[in-house]
Amino acid sequence: MPNQKTMESFNQQINEEIFSSYLYLSMAAYFESKNLKGMAHWMRLQTEEENMHAMKFFDFVLQRGGKINLSKIEGPKTDWASPLEAFEDSYKHEEKITSLINNLVDLSLKEKDHAANAFLQWFVTEQVEEEANVLEIVEKLKLAGDHPEVLLMIDKELSQRTLTTTPAPNN
Numbered sequence: 001m002p003n004q005k006t007m008e009s010f011n012q013q014i015n016e017e018i019f020s021s022y023l024y025l026s027m028a029a030y031f032e033s034k035n036l037k038g039m040a041h042w043m044r045l046q047t048e049e050e051n052m053h054a055m056k057f058f059d060f061v062l063q064r065g066g067k068i069n070l071s072k073i074e075g076p077k078t079d080w081a082s083p084l085e086a087f088e089d090s091y092k093h094e095e096k097i098t099s100l101i102n103n104l105v106d107l108s109l110k111e112k113d114h115a116a117n118a119f120l121q122w123f124v125t126e127q128v129e130e131e132a133n134v135l136e137i138v139e140k141l142k143l144a145g146d147h148p149e150v151l152l153m154i155d156k157e158l159s160q161r162t163l164t165t166t167p168a169p170n171n
């Protein structure tokens with residue numbers, strides 16, 4: 001029997017991961033509108049990553065014999081004052097996701113759901129990486145300040161991003 005409380009909270013996390021995907025897609029559109037193709041590319045890949053996160057939870061719930069209950073996805077913000085503001089929002093969002101993952105870990109311990117706990121360890125590590133990646137970009141954008149040539153250099157650098165994800169324990 002799957003643990004009902006864990007399964008419910010994992011369903012909620014599917015929603016959070018899909019919302020993350022939606023938020024980054026909205027940021028991709030913002031960067032496209034500013035002709036910052038490298039940043040748009042980076043955000044498109046971020047969207048794909050978040051979809052993969054959602055699917056990991058989806059597959060785990062099914063594997064445990066739990067029920068999938070998909071809920072309504074909130075609409076993301078659609079405009080930002082600057083690239084820095086968008087990446088700062090992205091960083092704040094990742095911090096929020098990290099705290100949600102930590103809550104899920106706490107729940108798995110409380111419920112003695114060891115399978116869920118093992119599954120979640122991948123996400124604990126992933127969030128460290130996610131926060132570090134975004135923070136690095138935030139810091140670079142702060143250094144760029146009002147220099148468009150530096151902004152374009154960062155944009156070029158971000159256009160090089162490729163998808164690299166460590167496999168989840170259930171894959």
Ligand SMILES: [Fe+2]
Nearest residue numbers: 017020050053
């Ligand atoms: Fe995620």
Ligand SMILES: [Fe+2]
Nearest residue numbers: 020094097130
């Ligand atoms: Fe993320």
